[in-house]
Amino acid sequence: MPQPLISFDNTEFAFEYKTEKQLKKARFLFSSMGRSWLVKLGTRITPWAIKAGLPIKGIIRSTIFAQFVGGETLEETAVVAKKLGEYNVKVILDYGVEGGDDGEQGFDHATEEFIRVINYAATQSNIPFMSIKVTGFARFTLLEKLDTLMHAAEGTLMKKYLKAIDDLSADEKEEWHRVRVRMMHICETAAKKNVGVLVDAEETWIQDPVDALTILMMDTFNKDKCAVFNTIQLYRHDRLTFLKASYTAAAERNFVLGAKLVRGAYMEKERKRAEEKNYPSPIQPNKESTDRDYDDALRFSIEHIDRISLIVASHNEYSNLLATQLLQEKGLSLSHPHIHWSQLYGMSDNITFNLAHAGCSVSKYLPFGPIKDVIPYLMRRAQENTSVKGQTGRELGLIKKELDRRK
Numbered sequence: 216m217p218q219p220l221i222s223f224d225n226t227e228f229a230f231e232y233k234t235e236k237q238l239k240k241a242r243f244l245f246s247s248m249g250r251s252w253l254v255k256l257g258t259r260i261t262p263w264a265i266k267a268g269l270p271i272k273g274i275i276r277s278t279i280f281a282q283f284v285g286g287e288t289l290e291e292t293a294v295v296a297k298k299l300g301e302y303n304v305k306v307i308l309d310y311g312v313e314g315g316d317d318g319e320q321g322f323d324h325a326t327e328e329f330i331r332v333i334n335y336a337a338t339q340s341n342i343p344f345m346s347i348k349v350t351g352f353a354r355f356t357l358l359e360k361l362d363t364l365m366h367a368a369e370g371t372l373m374k375k376y377l378k379a380i381d382d383l384s385a386d387e388k389e390e391w392h393r394v395r396v397r398m399m400h401i402c403e404t405a406a407k408k409n410v411g412v413l414v415d416a417e418e419t420w421i422q423d424p425v426d427a428l429t430i431l432m433m434d435t436f437n438k439d440k441c442a443v444f445n446t447i448q449l450y451r452h453d454r455l456t457f458l459k460a461s462y463t464a465a466a467e468r469n470f471v472l473g474a475k476l477v478r479g480a481y482m483e484k485e486r487k488r489a490e491e492k493n494y495p496s497p498i499q500p501n502k503e504s505t506d507r508d509y510d511d512a513l514r515f516s517i518e519h520i521d522r523i524s525l526i527v528a529s530h531n532e533y534s535n536l537l538a539t540q541l542l543q544e545k546g547l548s549l550s551h552p553h554i555h556w557s558q559l560y561g562m563s564d565n566i567t568f569n570l571a572h573a574g575c576s577v578s579k580y581l582p583f584g585p586i587k588d589v590i591p592y593l594m595r596r597a598q599e600n601t602s603v604k605g606q607t608g609r610e611l612g613l614i615k616k617e618l619d620r621r622k
């Protein structure tokens with residue numbers, strides 16, 4: 216393996232865009248999230264308190280929201296996006312609605328908001344992508360039903376998908392048709408405006424119809440360039456095989472496969488459900504197997520980089536570095552148009568800003584939306600940052616190092 220091109224230790228680059236006051240606030244937040252009892256309590260109480268209308272929005276806005284979210288509106292978020300652009304850091308805009316419970320009207324509204332995001336992104340030089348969640352414009356229980364029907368069917372993913380639609384009631388067929396129209400509208404607008412659409416992956420029990428729909432969009436819009444990207448969660452033990460099958464489909468149908476590689480954010484929920492419902496867990500047995508498959512997925516994607524447009528979406532330093540080394544081994548440029556790196560806003564600035572300094576195309580995944588809509592996202596961030604071995608220690612160490620350096 217060649218020598219690493221990049222070091223992630225430079226905290227001066229990492230936090231250049233933060234004032235001392237902002238860094239101190241971040242230090243306080245990450246120290247609080249290090250206390251698992253506090254996170255456990257907070258993640259239980261907060262969603263309930265918001266629903267009950269208790270006056271806690273102010274404190275959320277000035278703490279966890281300020282750290283991980285761009286703003287409540289697109290206009291507020293644009294200020295953050297511009298700031299990041301000053302440091303050659305790009306942005307993936309994410310209108311943070313998920314699992315919307317406002318019915319068809321809410322789904323239409325979310326679709327309009329996605330279109331508004333695309334139109335705005337198209338006017339900005341540092342916003343090449345936006346992300347969507349299919350649960351933002353489709354009823355969760357309909358996705359769940361389709362997924363169950365697909366599991367009962369036989370054949371390829373597409374055959375199962377068509378059979379499942381066939382098995383829906385007349386009303387459900389119409390409802391699904393509206394979902395497809397919304398997805399088509401989003402992808403078509405994005406392709407025309409040259410903005411990439413990243414389709415987020417959520418729970419396994421709704422993922423098959425999301426995959427099928429996304430592959431159909433890639434087949435339509437990814438002929439010349441990559442407009443639509445699927446998300447592959449390598450904490451699932453079946454996803455390396457799925458990535459390879461998606462590549463085969465792309466080669467056969469002659470489209471570019473857009474692949475955003477993540478480890479996966481719903482591990483506890485997945486394991487709990489599998490245990491409760493008594494089916495084998497879809498999650499890898501341990502962290503090592505997730506890491507192995509993630510890095511193998513990187514190797515496979517870079518090996519086939521002519522047909523795969525890859526997004527390395529991770530805070531894992533080894534994996535991020537590995538991607539740069541694999542490119543180097545193949546004699547490819549770090550700014551190859553088929554590779555992009557991304558980290559969540561509020562996390563791993565040392566990776567993002569040092570990659571940007573090295574000339575990589577790299578972004579922050581920047582969610583925005585009303586506080587009540589981004590609560591599930593914030594609760595996942597709190598949980599992810601609580602583990603002792605995990606992110607909190609890393610983040611806190613870096614922030615402290617930079618505060619010391621500035622003294």
Ligand SMILES: Cc1cc2nc3c(=O)[nH]c(=O)nc-3n(C[C@H](O)[C@H](O)[C@H](O)COP(=O)(O)OP(=O)(O)OC[C@H]3O[C@@H](n4cnc5c(N)ncnc54)[C@H](O)[C@@H]3O)c2cc1C
Nearest residue numbers: 415416477478479480501502505528529530531557559580
């Ligand atoms: C730009 C971007 C977009 C994202 N989009 C999505 C998305 O669409 N869907 C989604 O689900 N997530 C998404 N994520 C979150 C992502 O899945 C991870 O939760 C998060 O990035 C942590 O993983 P990591 O690669 O950064 O690295 P690490 O910190 O090295 O790994 C932590 C991850 O490893 C896995 N893991 C930990 N312990 C175990 C164990 N005992 N057994 C098996 N696996 C284990 C889990 O997935 C855990 O989140 C996104 C992340 C980024 C940066």
